[in-house]
Amino acid sequence: DSGVTQTPKHLITATGQRVTLRCSPRSGDLSVYWYQQSLDQGLQFLIQYYNGEERAKGNILERFSAQQFPDLHSELNLSSLELGDSALYFCASSVGQDPDIQYFGAGTRLSVL
Amino acid sequence: AQSVTQLGSHVSVSEGALVLLRCNYSSSVPPYLFWYVQYPNQGLQLLLKYTTGATLVKGINGFEAEFKKSETSFHLTKPSAHMSDAAEYFCAVSRQEAAGNKLTFGGGTRVLVKP
Numbered sequence: 001d002s003g004v005t006q007t008p009k010h011l012i013t014a015t016g017q018r019v020t021l022r023c024s025p026r027s028g029d030l031s032v033y034w035y036q037q038s039l040d041q042g043l044q045f046l047i048q049y050y051n052g053e054e055r056a057k058g059n060i061l062e063r064f065s066a067q068q069f070p071d072l073h074s075e076l077n078l079s080s081l082e083l084g085d086s087a088l089y090f091c092a093s094s095v096g097q098d099p100d101i102q103y104f105g106a107g108t109r110l111s112v113l
Numbered sequence: 114a115q116s117v118t119q120l121g122s123h124v125s126v127s128e129g130a131l132v133l134l135r136c137n138y139s140s141s142v143p144p145y146l147f148w149y150v151q152y153p154n155q156g157l158q159l160l161l162k163y164t165t166g167a168t169l170v171k172g173i174n175g176f177e178a179e180f181k182k183s184e185t186s187f188h189l190t191k192p193s194a195h196m197s198d199a200a201e202y203f204c205a206v207s208r209q210e211a212a213g214n215k216l217t218f219g220g221g222t223r224v225l226v227k228p
Contacts, residue, residue, distance in 0.1 A: 002156060033215070043203065043218040056215050090156060092216075099145040099164070099207040099214045104156035 003027065004105035006091050012111045018079040021108045025072055025093030031055070032074040033094075033102060034066055038087040049074055050097040078110070086112045115140040115206050119219035127227050132191040134222045136178075136204030139185060146187045147205040147216065148178055157203065163187065174198070199226045 003026035013019055025032050034046040045058035049068035060066075063081075068074045078085060088109050092102040120135040138144055145164050149157040161172025168180040174197075178189045187204060204219040 002158070004156075031214070035216075042220050045215040045217065048215060058215055092157075094214070097214055101147075101159055101162060102216060104149075104158070106154075106156045 002103040002105060004091055004093050004103050006089075006105035006108050008108060009106065010109050010111075012113065013081060014113055015081055015083060017081050017112075018077065019081065019110065021076040021078070021089055021091075021110075023074045023076070023091030023093075023105060025074070025091075026103055029093035029095050029103070030072065031094045031097050032068055032072070033092040034060075034074070034076050035090040035092065036087050037090060037107070041087075043090075046076070048097075055097055081112045083112050086110055115144065115208060115217050117204050117206050117217055117219035119202075119204050119222050121222055122220060123223050123225065125225045125227060126194045128196055129193050132176075132189075132194045132198060132224065134189040134202050134204075134224070136187045136189065136219055137185055138187060138204070138206045140206055140208055142208050145207045146178075146180060147207070148172065148176070148187075148189050149203045149205060149218075151201045151203065151221075153200075160189070160202075194224075194226050196226050196228065199224055 005024040030051045033048045037043045046060040048056040066076045088107045090107045092104045094100045094102045118137045147162045148160040163180045171177045201223045205216040
């Protein structure tokens with residue numbers, strides 16, 4: 001158990017809908033990261049938050065947004081969903097904002113039908 | 114920009130045989146290098162990391178990796194494969210950047226262990 005909690009584990013929804021994925025980092029970790037894992041794109045970095053502030057941005061679509069709350073949990077919002085958004089979404093956390101070990105949650109599997 | 118290439122998307126080894134997974138990276142600055150393992154329906158678990166110092170890094174479950182700057186490689190090895198090593202392995206690179214810390218992953222290598 002990495003100590004990173006993601007909910008829900010599975011999500012099935014329809015095209016055009018909006019969903020929210022939630023992540024609770026390890027106790028004491030200030031950075032939260034979001035990654036997308038799909039068969040065609042592999043594991044791709046989406047975004048990093050550090051202590052409530054956006055720190056780095058990767059290949060995140062404009063339809064996607066994230067935030068980190070004062071209690072350090074994070075949410076990833078996906079809107080106007082398309083079939084191609086079906087993927088495994090991972091959250092990871094680390095102590096600081098510098099290169100260091102990232103601890104991964106078990107992921108949320110999103111299926112868009 | 115940084116990138117990671119893992120040679121071989123699938124590797125099949127016999128139980129007890131050497132496991133060798135290849136990883137090459139490109140980075141314009143000294144990299145931080147990681148190997149993660151993903152078991153079916155689970156998240157990624159860190160096997161080992163290289164930041165600075167000794168180039169031979171030992172990790173969990175008997176795995177080790179050697180950082181070779183001249184070859185821009187960070188290959189993962191285990192002397193004797195066990196059935197429980199069947200999983201997908203990812204090499205990743207990170208570096209100190211002005212804006213944040215992201216992991217760039219290779220495409221992954223799925224390991225099959227034959228009895």
